[in-house]
Amino acid sequence: MVHDRRMVAVGRITRAHGVRGAVRIHPYGETLGRQGPGDKLFLPPAPGAALTELTILHLRSHGNVCIVRTKELVCGDAAQALAGTEVFLPEDALPEPEESEYYYFQLMGLAVETAEGKPVGVLRDILPTAGHDVYVVESDKGEVLIPAVQEIIQDIDLAAGKMVIDPPDGLIHDL
DSSP: OGGGSOEEEEEEEEEEETTTTEEEEEESSSTGGGOOTTOEEEEOOOTTSOOEEEEEEEEEEETTEEEEEESSOOSHHHHHTTTTOEEEEEGGGSOOOOTTOOOHHHHTTOEEEETTSOEEEEEEEEEOOSSOOEEEEEETTEEEEEEOOTTTEEEEETTTTEEEEOOOTTSSOOO
16 A cells, blocks of 8 residues: 555645646656656645545656646646645655665755764755755754765765765864
C-alpha cells in the first residue's frame, strides 16, 4: 500500500498552466523530469484521508519548471487550487543516485562540522543556483551559506548524520 511507504517531495505546484488542468511544477532536482505517462505523483492527504494520486498523461520541461497534465485534473480551476502544494513520490520508486550524489531529503538535518571537528550547525535548506547548490546551515549565530562544491564539501556520511566541510578563510566567522 502506498500510504505505508515513505513519501519524498519531488516538486511544488506553482500554478495552473492553461485551462485544461495542466500544472506548472517547480522540480526539486531531476527526479520529476524522469517521470512519464502512466507514472503516479502523489499529493499530501487531508487529515484522515488517503493520499491523492495523479496519473501523468504528459510531462515536459519548460525552462526551470515541468508542465504536467494528469488524468485527474481536467480544468484550470482545479489545477490552480493546488498552487503551492508539493508533489511526492514513494522513496523506493526513486532511482539510485550516482556515486557522490544525494537527494535533497537525504541531506536535510545533517550536522555540519569542519575538518577539524568544530561544529558549524545543521543543514536546513538547499538553494539551487545555476552553478551549484548552496547549503543553508543553521548555526547558533544565524545562517551560514556553504557552496556545495567539491573543494569545500569533504565528506558526507549519511549513516553518521554528518557533513564535513573545509571552508576557505572568511566563509564562516566566529567558529
